[in-house]
Structure formats: C-alpha cells, structure tokens
Amino acid sequence: MDFELSGRHALVTGASSGLGLAIAQSLLAEGASVTLAARSAEKLQAAIAALPGDQRARCDMVAAEFGVSGAVEAMLAAATRQTGRVDILVANTGGPPPGLPSAIDPEEMAAQYGRMIDPVLRLTLALVPGMRARGWGRVLTVASSGVIQPIPHLPMSNALRASLVGFMKSLAGEVAADGVTVNVLAPGRIATARTAELDASAAAKTGKTVEEVARASAASIPAGRYGTPAEFGAVAAFLASAAAGYVTGSTIRIDGGAIRAI
Numbered sequence: 318m319d320f321e322l323s324g325r326h327a328l329v330t331g332a333s334s335g336l337g338l339a340i341a342q343s344l345l346a347e348g349a350s351v352t353l354a355a356r357s358a359e360k361l362q363a364a365i366a367a368l369p370g371d372q373r374a375r376c377d378m379v380a381a382e383f384g385v386s387g388a389v390e391a392m393l394a395a396a397t398r399q400t401g402r403v404d405i406l407v408a409n410t411g412g413p414p415p416g417l418p419s420a421i422d423p424e425e426m427a428a429q430y431g432r433m434i435d436p437v438l439r440l441t442l443a444l445v446p447g448m449r450a451r452g453w454g455r456v457l458t459v460a461s462s463g464v465i466q467p468i469p470h471l472p473m474s475n476a477l478r479a480s481l482v483g484f485m486k487s488l489a490g491e492v493a494a495d496g497v498t499v500n501v502l503a504p505g506r507i508a509t510a511r512t513a514e515l516d517a518s519a520a521a522k523t524g525k526t527v528e529e530v531a532r533a534s535a536a537s538i539p540a541g542r543y544g545t546p547a548e549f550g551a552v553a554a555f556l557a558s559a560a561a562g563y564v565t566g567s568t569i570r571i572d573g574g575a576i577r578a579i
C-alpha cells in the first residue's frame with residue numbers, strides 16, 4: 318500500500334529517542350520529510366546520523382525544551398523553515414514521574430502541565446489553521462493506555478493526558494470536513510528508555526530485580542511481551558497516510574491487548 322507521504326512534511330516532537338524517534342523513522346521510510354524536535358541536540362544529531370542517507374537528507378532538527386519559554390515558537394520556526402508548512406504534527410512529550418495518587422504535589426502537576434499539555438495545545442492551535450486552509454492535515458498525539466485504563470502508579474499521566482484526549486476529540490469534530498484528521502495514540506508498554514526507567518523505579522521500590530519486574534509486566538500483557546518502537550511507529554505512519562483519511566477522533570491502542578476494557 319502506498320501511504321502517499323512523499324512530499325508531506327512532519328514535525329515530530331520528543332523525537333530524539335523512543336516512540337517519537339520511531340515515528341519519525343517510519344514517516345521518513347514512507348517518504349515524508351521530518352523536523353525532529355527534542356531537548357538534546359546531541360541525541361538528535363546522533364539519531365539523524367544513524368539514518369540511511371536518503372532519509373537524512375529529508376531531516377531537519379531543533380533542540381528546545383517544553384516547559385521553557387520560547388520552545389514552541391522555536392519548533393514552529395524550524396518546522397516551517399524549509400517547506401513553509403507542516404502537514405503532519407506528531408505531538409509527543411516526556412512523561413511525568415510515577416507516584417501514589419494521594420501523594421501528588423500540585424506544584425509538580427502544574428509544571429508537568431506546562432511540559433506535557435500546554436505545548437501540545439499551542440503547537441496544534443498554530444498548525445491546524447494551515448492544514449485546514451490546504452485541505453489536508455494530520456494531528457497525532459502520543460498519550461498512554463492510562464487514558465483508557467488508568468495506570469495505578471502514574472496518576473499525573475492518567476489525569477493530564479485525559480485532558481488532551483478530550484481536547485483532541487473535540488477538535489477532530491470541528492476540522493474533519495476540512496481534510497484534517499486528529500487521533501490519539503495509546504501505547505501500552507513499548508520497550509523504550511522510559512519503560513526501562515519505570516521498571517527500574519518499580520524494582521527499587523519492591524526489592525525485585527529489574528528483570529523480574531519486566532518479566533512480570535510482560536506476562537501481564539496478552540501478547541506476552543513489550544511492543545517494539547517500530548511496531549508503534551508503523552501504526553503512526555498509517556494514521557498519517559492518505560489511506561487513513563477516514564480515521565479521526567479515535568484513540569488507538571498499541572498495547573498487545575493489555576487494556577482490558579472493550
């Protein structure tokens with residue numbers, strides 16, 4: 318199937334590693350050009366250097382930190398500098414720290430809103446008008462399985478990301494007739510640095526080894542394993558494709574069956 322992404326330009330945030338990088342790689346493999354954004358210029362440079370040469374030529378990058386003033390503007394400026402437009406926005410951020418719901422620090426929660434939610438809203442609001450005017454656009458937000466089935470030790474993630482799901486669903490209805498689709502990705506457990514960190518944190522709290530935690534976690538997933546970033550990136554590339562033009566307002570699970578609800 319031709320995803321018809323050749324000539325399309327994407328901005329992918331949180332793209333220096335993990336899920337964001339996997340999405341950028343999938344979009345590049347399908348012929349799109351991509352501006353990769355994250356905090357670390359070194360990590361972005363290394364990620365781009367590892368790509369095949371023809372894909373490297375279709376990459377640009379910007380180092381900026383969500384939660385710091387001017388980051389969204391820097392990303393928008395970089396993303397529009399070559400083509401003058403962004404056809405595909407992949408809004409992906411770092412995740413909040415784990416902890417008990419009863420121990421949430423409201424100050425930390427507000428700071429996480431500034432890193433995880435506010436910049437996603439601002440990027441979306443800045444880029445969607447151009448997509449609508451051109452009659453084609455894709456907005457993909459990386460959330461979590463926790464927006465469907467809350468994860469016990471990630472209350473900030475559950476609560477904050479739910480607000481994005483509500484906003485994106487509302488936006489999807491407003492812009493659907495203009496050729497712009499808006500969908501949310503709900504990863505279960507995909508093997509990235511973030512998952513390894515969370516497993517290490519659970520191991521430290523329970524006295525188990527990281528391997529024991531990861532094994533038990535994998536065993537609780539119907540697929541019996543964590544997903545790979547490439548499996549996640551492939552779903553995102555499909556949702557960005559022309560073929561997915563009638564998929565909008567959805568929260569798509571990439572979870573190996575981990576979410577128990579229908």
Ligand SMILES: NC(=O)c1ccc[n+]([C@@H]2O[C@H](COP(=O)([O-])OP(=O)(O)OC[C@H]3O[C@@H](n4cnc5c(N)ncnc54)[C@H](OP(=O)(O)O)[C@@H]3O)[C@@H](O)[C@H]2O)c1
Nearest residue numbers: 331333334335336355356357383411412461506507509511
């Ligand atoms: N992996 C999973 O199974 C899973 C499941 C549910 C939810 N999620 C969520 O999905 C998102 C991506 O997960 P991941 O596993 O790919 O995590 P990851 O490997 O830690 O990647 C996070 C990305 O975001 C960037 N980033 C972090 N903080 C940033 C900030 N303040 N400003 C700009 N960029 C920032 C990081 O790059 P720099 O360090 O260079 O900034 C990196 O590129 C996270 O929010 C995570 O909580 C993941």
